Amino acid sequence: MAVNKAIRCLLFTFNLLFFIAGIIILGLSTHIQSNRADYQITDELLPAITLLIFVGAVTLVFGFLGCCGAIKESRCLLALFFTDLLCMFLMLLAVGGLGVVARSPAAREQVKVNIEKMIPLSAQPKDVQESFQEVERTLKCCGFFDGHLDWGNSSTVVPNSCNCTDTSRNCTFLDGLSDVLIGTAFSFSIFMILGMGFSSILICQISYKVLRQNE
DSSP states (O other), X not given: OOOOHHHHHHHHXXXXXXXXXXXXXXXXHHHHHHTXXXXXXXXXXXXXXXXXXXXXXXXXXXXXXXXXXXXXXXHXXXXXXXXXXXXXXXHHHHHHXXXXXXXXXXXXXXXXXXXGGGOSGGGSOHHHHHHHHHHHHHHTOOSSSSGGGGGOSSXXXXXXXXXXXXXXXXXXXXXXXXXXXXXXXXXXXXXXXXXXXXXXXXXXXXXXXXXXXXX
C-alpha cells in the first residue's frame, strides 16, 4: 500500500495553516508587548500577552514539524507532531473545563469577592467605563453579576451597551466569557483531532510501506 498522496497533501496544508497562524500570533503578541504603552497594557495583562507569545511560538514549531514530516514522510517527525497535538488537545480540554467552571456559583462568588470594588460601574473612571462598554458590545453581555444593576440602581446610568435581548440565558460578563472559552476550546479541538487523525493514518501507511520494502 503506497502512501496516500491526498492524506499527505491535506496534512501538509493543515500544518502550513498552523505554521502561518503561529507566525501571526507570535508577531502580533510580540509587537503588543514591545509597545505596551501604546496599547495601554497593564502589568496585570502582561502574563496573558506572554502566554500568547508562548502559544504562537509553540504553534509555529508544531506547524513546521508537521510540514516536514508530511513532505519527508518521516515517522519520527509525524509521531512528535502527533504527541504535541495531543498535549495541546488536553490543554484545550482544560480551557473548556474552565469555561464550565466559570458558570458555577462557587466561581462566581470567588470572582465577586475580587472585583466587587468595581461595583457600581458608573462610579469608575470614564476610560474604565468605556472599556467595559466595548466588552459588553463584543460579548453581548450586561454587567458582571447582576446585569444592569451592576451599573447602579438608577436607569439613567445604564449605558446603551448594556442591552441583552436574549432572555433565555443570563447576559452577564462571566456567562459571555464562559461561552467564549467553551467555543474556542471546542473549535480548536476539532482541528486538533483532524490533525492527529491525518498524522496517524500517514504514520501507519509509511510504516506499512517500510515493512513491504524490507520483505
